[in-house]
Amino acid sequence: MAMPETFEQFARPSHDGSSGNEGDNQSDFGISEEERKKRIRVLKMKAKKVSGKVKNSFKKKSRTRNDHGSSIPVDDDWEKEVVEAVSTFREVLIMENLLPRKHDDYHELLRFLKARKFDIEKAKKMWVNMLQWRQDFGTDTIMEDFDFRERNEMLQCYPQGYHGVDKAGRPIYIERLGKLNVDKLLEVTTLDRYIKYHVQEFEKSLTIRFPACTKAAQRHIDSSLTILDVEGVVLKNLTKPMREFIMELQKIDNDIYPETLGQMFIINAGPGFRLLWNVLKPFIDPYTASKIHVLDNSYRSKLLEVINGSELPEFLGGSCSCAKDGGCLRADKGPWRDQSLS
Structure with missing residues (x-):
């Protein structure tokens, strides 16, 4: 509209x-x-x-x-x-x-x-x-004040990142939760520093990614499409510290950056995760829940309905590899980067 x-x-x-x-x-x-x-x-x-x-x-x-x-x-x-x-x-x-x-x-x-x-x-x-x-929290200056120098090491044990835009022009955020190794994560950073990084990335979206996407799409963009890969996630891996960590991040997202989720695709959801989702869904706001799509390993066609193959990494069934940038989740590919390079 x-x-x-x-x-x-x-x-x-x-x-x-x-x-x-x-x-x-x-x-x-x-x-x-x-x-x-x-x-x-x-x-x-x-x-x-x-x-x-x-x-x-x-x-x-x-x-x-x-x-x-x-x-x-x-x-x-x-x-x-x-x-x-x-x-x-x-x-x-x-x-x-x-x-x-x-x-x-x-x-x-x-x-x-x-x-x-x-x-x-x-x-x-x-x-x-x-x-x-x-x-x-010091959010207004976090983009200038905070240097998350351990980002490359963090990505090895918790793969995530922004990559491309969907067909509506929104930035795509990808997180491979199933590959999260909490023990290794805590060897390269602390939870406090990771939370600062998380907030810093949200600030980048508000001040850099969304405006660049708005300019490229010629319509207002202030939400993202999220792909959450839960392959390998089982209930026994969701320890109390991990649950508390996820809940703290979720609270920040909901309270400080509300209504910035456009759609979410949870992919590679096995029986264990679906059982967990069925327990959690009644506690989620119905409008928010309507944005979340839980898919098994036959997710490719659904993703391609809303994302062009050239914007989707190869490991998700697309055609992009970002080989020159060390992989798609390190590339930060998108209109925001294109504009900064022009």
């Missing part, structure tokens, strides 16, 4: 540049504290009304499948209500000094609203927690 003109207008910054402080420059200094509190009360009432409208609309409107695998209402009224919801959410955050310039982006605000089913108060709580977490 093309972004309406109002989306583009909203995405432009509306700052007057009067202050260099990202947290303070959005306050209205010309009003009293009493007036500010009054405006916040009015905004909260408006937010509650708008949230109700969008959620009711979401339930009532007819749905269709789009070409990216998600189910969305296709209705002009729905679009207007979504724009209104994001605008109101933005007003609430500005009034409460919760919208730094770095995060004043229509699509980022929309992702948090989607994650909380357009409940503006719940989305605000999630937003506040995100800002605090980023400050505590």
Whole structure:
């Protein structure tokens, strides 16, 4: 769906540049504290009304499948209500000094609203927690400050990486969980450093990969397609430390980078993994679960429905080898790299 003109207008910054402080420059200094509190009360009432409208609309409107695998209402009224919801959410955050310039982006605000089913108060709580977490973790400078020099050694015991784009223009992330060797991983790095690397890669996606894919596809891209290869994963390998490690990464993804998963294909899922999936699926949000496809070793045709063979590594049934770059999972192939080399 093309972004309406109002989306583009909203995405432009509306700052007057009067202050260099990202947290303070959005306050209205010309009003009293009493007036500010009054405006916040009015905004909260408006937010509650708008949230109700969008959620009711979401339930009532007819749905269709789009070409990216998600189910969305296709209705002009729905679009207007979504724009209104994001605008109101933005007003609430500005009034409460919760919208730094770095995060004043229509699509980022929309992702948090989607994650909380357009409940503006719940989305605000999630937003506040995100800002605090980023400050505590040092996320804003992690791309410059953190050097994961052990990356090559890590990839030998935990193969993963971004490689190419799908037919919708989204970056493809591939992870071979079945080849994870936790003991060897801990010989070359620590869990804390790996988590920093994980966050750093997400930041690269937000600031480099998604914008490059957006430019290449000429449509907004802010989600990825994930291929999770679980060949060799059995229940006995999922030790408590490993489960806790995976859950911590999952929590970061869900809480700090919500709605960035476009689709996931879990491949080479044997009976043991399918049993585990059947246990876990009821605890996963139905909308998120609808994006996840669990396949056995006959996955190639399904992947080729959404990914061109030239963008798929040979070990997944495609035609790419990235031989000059030491293999596909080391190449970081994609529009983001093409643009940096041009």
